[in-house]
Amino acid sequence: MHALIIATKFPNTIQxxxxxxxxxxxxxxxxxxxxxxxxxxxxxxxxxxEFHLTQATEYLNxxxxxxxxxxxxxFLNPLNTVKSLRGLFSAPRYFSxxxxxxxxxxxxxxxxPHFIKRDxxxxxxxxxxxxxxxxxxxxxxxxxxxITFHGLPPPGVSTIPAVMRSEYxxxxxxxxxxxxxxxKQYMSLGAxxxxxxxxxxxxxxxxxxxxxKPKPADAPVELLTVGRFxxxxxxxxxxxxxxxxxELGYNLHYTMxxxxxxxxxxxxxxxALNLQKHVTLYTSISEQxxxxxxxxxxxxxxxxxxxxxxxxxxxxGVAIQEAQASGLxxxxxxxxxIPECVEDGKSAFLVEDRNPAVxxxxxxxxxxxxQQWNEWQHNARQYVETHFDIDVIGKRLMKIYADTITRHQxxxxx
Numbered sequence: 001m002h003a004l005i006i007a008t009k010f011p012n013t014i015q016x017x018x019x020x021x022x023x024x025x026x027x028x029x030x031x032x033x034x035x036x037x038x039x040x041x042x043x044x045x046x047x048x049x050e051f052h053l054t055q056a057t058e059y060l061n062x063x064x065x066x067x068x069x070x071x072x073x074x075f076l077n078p079l080n081t082v083k084s085l086r087g088l089f090s091a092p093r094y095f096s097x098x099x100x101x102x103x104x105x106x107x108x109x110x111x112x113p114h115f116i117k118r119d120x121x122x123x124x125x126x127x128x129x130x131x132x133x134x135x136x137x138x139x140x141x142x143x144x145x146x147i148t149f150h151g152l153p154p155p156g157v158s159t160i161p162a163v164m165r166s167e168y169x170x171x172x173x174x175x176x177x178x179x180x181x182x183x184k185q186y187m188s189l190g191a192x193x194x195x196x197x198x199x200x201x202x203x204x205x206x207x208x209x210x211x212x213k214p215k216p217a218d219a220p221v222e223l224l225t226v227g228r229f230x231x232x233x234x235x236x237x238x239x240x241x242x243x244x245x246x247e248l249g250y251n252l253h254y255t256m257x258x259x260x261x262x263x264x265x266x267x268x269x270x271x272a273l274n275l276q277k278h279v280t281l282y283t284s285i286s287e288q289x290x291x292x293x294x295x296x297x298x299x300x301x302x303x304x305x306x307x308x309x310x311x312x313x314x315x316x317g318v319a320i321q322e323a324q325a326s327g328l329x330x331x332x333x334x335x336x337x338i339p340e341c342v343e344d345g346k347s348a349f350l351v352e353d354r355n356p357a358v359x360x361x362x363x364x365x366x367x368x369x370x371q372q373w374n375e376w377q378h379n380a381r382q383y384v385e386t387h388f389d390i391d392v393i394g395k396r397l398m399k400i401y402a403d404t405i406t407r408h409q410x411x412x413x414x
Contacts, residue, residue, distance in 0.1 A: 001030035001401065004118070004141065006125035006134055010036040010057055011044035013287075014228075014259075017201040017318055018126055019044065023051040024394030025401075030121075032056050035114070035137070037130055043286050047204065060111070060134075071109045080113065087115035087140075095136050098163050107136065115140045122146060122401050128160040132168040139171070144408035146401070148176045149186045150201075151315035151336070166190055174404050179337030182315040197400060200341065201318050202393030205385050208291065208325035212377040213298055215370035220253040220278075223363070224297035224328065226290070226319040227304070229260035229283075232312065234303030234333065236262075239269050240356035242278060245364060252363075254301075255293060257282045294326035298373075299366060302332040305353045316341050321388045324348065324380035329373065331362050341388075347379035 003025045011019055025032050034057040048054060061070045074084040088108065095104035114137045123138050124146040125131030131138070131147060138145055147168065153159055160168065169175065175196045177183045183196050215221065227233045235256055245252055256266070256279070263281065270279050282293070300323035304314040313336030320330055320341060330348035332338050342348035349366070351358050366373075386392070 001025065001028075001121045001398075001405075002119055003030060003032050003401070004120045004123040004143070005032055005034045006123065006127065006131050006138075007034055007036045008127045008130045009038045009040055010034050011040040011048045011054065013041045013043050016045040016203070016287075019048050019053060020202055020204055020390045021126075021394075021397060022053060023047045024390065024397055026051045026053075027394065028398050033058065033118070033120070035060055035134065037061075037133075043284070045204075045287055046207070058114075060114070067106060067110050071106075074109065074112050083116065084109075084112035087112040090115055090117060090140060096132070096164065096167060098161070098167070107133070111137055117141055122405055124148070124401075126150070128165060128168060129158065132160055132164045135168065135171055144173045144404045145171055146174050146176060146404060147172045149182060149191070150178065151182055151185065152312050162190070169195075173408055174400065176400070178316040179340045181313070181337035181340065185315070199396050199400065200388055200393060201316055202388050202390035203318060203321050203325060203384070205325050205389040208322055209295060210325065210377075210381050211295055211327040212374050213327060215298070215367065215373060220251045221299065221367055222297040223252060223254040223299050223301055224257070224293060224323070225255075225301050225303065226257045226322070227302070229256070229258045229262040229266060229281075231262055232305050232307065233258070233260075233262075234305045234353060235266060236269060237303050237354055237356050237359060238301050239266070239273060239275060239279070241360035241363065242275055243273055244357075244360045246275075246278065248364070250364065250367060252278060254279045255282065255297065256280070257285065257290060257293060259283045291326070294323060294328065297323075297326075297328050299363065300324075300328040300330045301359070301363075302330065302338070303353065303359065304333055304335050304338065306333075306335045314338055320348070321384050325384045327377045327381065329366055329376050330380065331359070331366070343379065343383055347376060347383045 005022050022032055036057050036059050039059060074080050120141045120143045122144050126148045169191050175191055176199050177186060177196055178200045187193055225235055270276060302317055302320050306313055315337040317338050320332060323330055332350055333353035334350045335353050339350060344350045349362055351362050
């Protein structure tokens, strides 16, 4: 099986699930080609090198001035000229009816070499904007088309217009979502229920060393949050919960790992709450450093918020699975698809969002019940291994690929 994977940036530090999913094709005896719109990060998951994924990546350079450079490269180099002309002649005669003639023409000239039909068995796009942009290339391959919907971005982040989303969804043979919440969300945007299948994002469980740590006797209880520094992630409410616990005499340290526009505001809040000795922030750390931080922590707090419109919410929260695989006790909010991805009361604990008092009470309760820690920690690891291990998810994904290819062939043969 040869799969064409559509990505916005590859490899991407904050999207390890993309590398994990792609590597499963190779692990199961297939091969991949990755179309990425931009160059990837320097720090990335070890599976990228293990399965030689960067060597399988082609960068399309479709942004800004890169468009002109790409067109020049396509047609000024003799070898590229031949390939580009062949691509244009084999390209579908239509682009998006929602774009101008000039935009469609520029797109055709940039993408010309990629129109040539390859030996592709299936195409998988993980990103709406990029997938829609490359729809002409996808159509030219005449292979079954899979799309994944990971949820809508937070307010202020670009998303695809409804007319283009309709065009993108109509082209898909099957749509993958990670939770029932995400399914309902995409259906509300017009995706047909009969095309949707639920398959969670998986993690490489074996790469997260499990440690059932007891409550420390003379050292701080280590709290941890991993996620973007953005208002929708809710770290501010954890900070607001800490002064009460510290005043009660609890020895705590809180680590936040992420990047984003709210870092400055979070740092100001730390100073305002006099938490400088109790909080550490990290940005742009390596995969190994993140795993070291997981290995030291005791309680993982995932305080994501319900969007005020009731629409944008966390659909899974992969960091929860990473934390549980590492032996952390999870406190998460009852938002979006999170309740579908944990066993509340057995291996994790759910609380209301936007409520520092409730958050503080749950942290205090967990600290005050150290005799239960070992059970909660082992329950969590077992739950992740059963439901989210990448090999488990990979087998399901490969079956979906195979079934989609079969249906596509039967449809076109019929």
